[in-house]
Amino acid sequence: MNLSDSQTGGPAPRRVSAMEAVLGHLRGAIERGEYAIGDKLPSEAELCRTLEVSRPVVREALRALHTMGLTVSRTGKGTFVVADAVEDPTFGDYAASDLLEVRRHIEVPVAGYAARRHTPEDLDRLTRLLDRMERETDTTAWVAMDTLFHLAVAEAARNPVFRKVIEEIRDALARQSAFLTELGGRREQSDREHRAIVDALAAGSEHDAVAAMTHHLDRVAKTLTRIVRTAGAATPPALPVQSGPQTAGAGA
Numbered sequence: 001m002n003l004s005d006s007q008t009g010g011p012a013p014r015r016v017s018a019m020e021a022v023l024g025h026l027r028g029a030i031e032r033g034e035y036a037i038g039d040k041l042p043s044e045a046e047l048c049r050t051l052e053v054s055r056p057v058v059r060e061a062l063r064a065l066h067t068m069g070l071t072v073s074r075t076g077k078g079t080f081v082v083a084d085a086v087e088d089p090t091f092g093d094y095a096a097s098d099l100l101e102v103r104r105h106i107e108v109p110v111a112g113y114a115a116r117r118h119t120p121e122d123l124d125r126l127t128r129l130l131d132r133m134e135r136e137t138d139t140t141a142w143v144a145m146d147t148l149f150h151l152a153v154a155e156a157a158r159n160p161v162f163r164k165v166i167e168e169i170r171d172a173l174a175r176q177s178a179f180l181t182e183l184g185g186r187r188e189q190s191d192r193e194h195r196a197i198v199d200a201l202a203a204g205s206e207h208d209a210v211a212a213m214t215h216h217l218d219r220v221a222k223t224l225t226r227i228v229r230t231a232g233a234a235t236p237p238a239l240p241v242q243s244g245p246q247t248a249g250a251g252a
Contacts, residue, residue, distance in 0.1 A: 018053050020183060022061040025051065030070050030081055041071065041079040060182070067091065067179055068228075086228045091175035096224055099172055103217055106165050107150065111197060111213035112206040114156035122156035126198050134191050139181055146177045149194055153213075156201065176220075184223040193219060 026047075029035050042050065047058045062079055065071040068086045073079050089096045114122070129149055136142045147170050154163040166173075180186040193216040200208035 018057045019060040023064045035081050039081050091172040094172045108213050110157045110162050111209040115206045115209035117158040118156035143177045147174045
């Protein structure tokens with residue numbers, strides 16, 4: 001069966017990428033116990049043949065499983081199941097819950113300070129960056145600009161300690177952004193939330209800037225929760241998963 005283009009159900013279906021479909025398929029199989037803790041997943045080549053998708057798609061799905069804490073990769077041995085439920089995704093060195101807790105304590109007040117202290121140059125930089133983000137079609141480029149946006153807000157707060165903290169978690173922020181963009185369809189929504197932050201800064205409203213950043217982080221948390229709680233519903237149920245060797249055909 002070809003998983004290269006699927007759709008979710010519901011009144012307003014969102015297009016599901018091939019990676020999401022493969023991830024949903026594998027995650028569902030793990031959560032149903034078709035792959036038990038300790039089991040080795042099929043090789044990338046086997047998954048490519050069975051699911052009729054490219055190797056980059058499979059690799060992205062396997063990385064997402066690792067981020068979710070469901071698998072580990074062992075060099076030269078393969079990918080193994082280590083959990084049967086998603087608890088707290090990990091982005092680089094930090095768990096999602098820890099990252100979000102810190103972001104609420106840092107980035108919310110930072111937005112308030114930035115509303116009061118930003119320079120015209122800060123505002124121009126943020127506006128140009130956001131304009132580019134709204135036009136960008138490449139996810140990797142957009143994610144890079146997403147982290148730059150949050151760094152620029154910290155810069156506008158005129159406190160180097162804030163910027164240093166954001167620099168420290170920059171890699172984790174990028175990983176989280178890519179995760180939410182790929183699995184949560186966050187790009188357009190995030191652009192709108194960023195625009196609200198910039199508008200509040202431009203108006204010099206500390207209250208509105210704090211509210212806009214709070215809303216942004218609330219939506220991040222909501223999307224993360226939805227991803228964690230949602231099993232692999234995007235995958236057609238007819239596609240079989242076998243714990244043992246799989247056939248070399250095109251898949252069921």
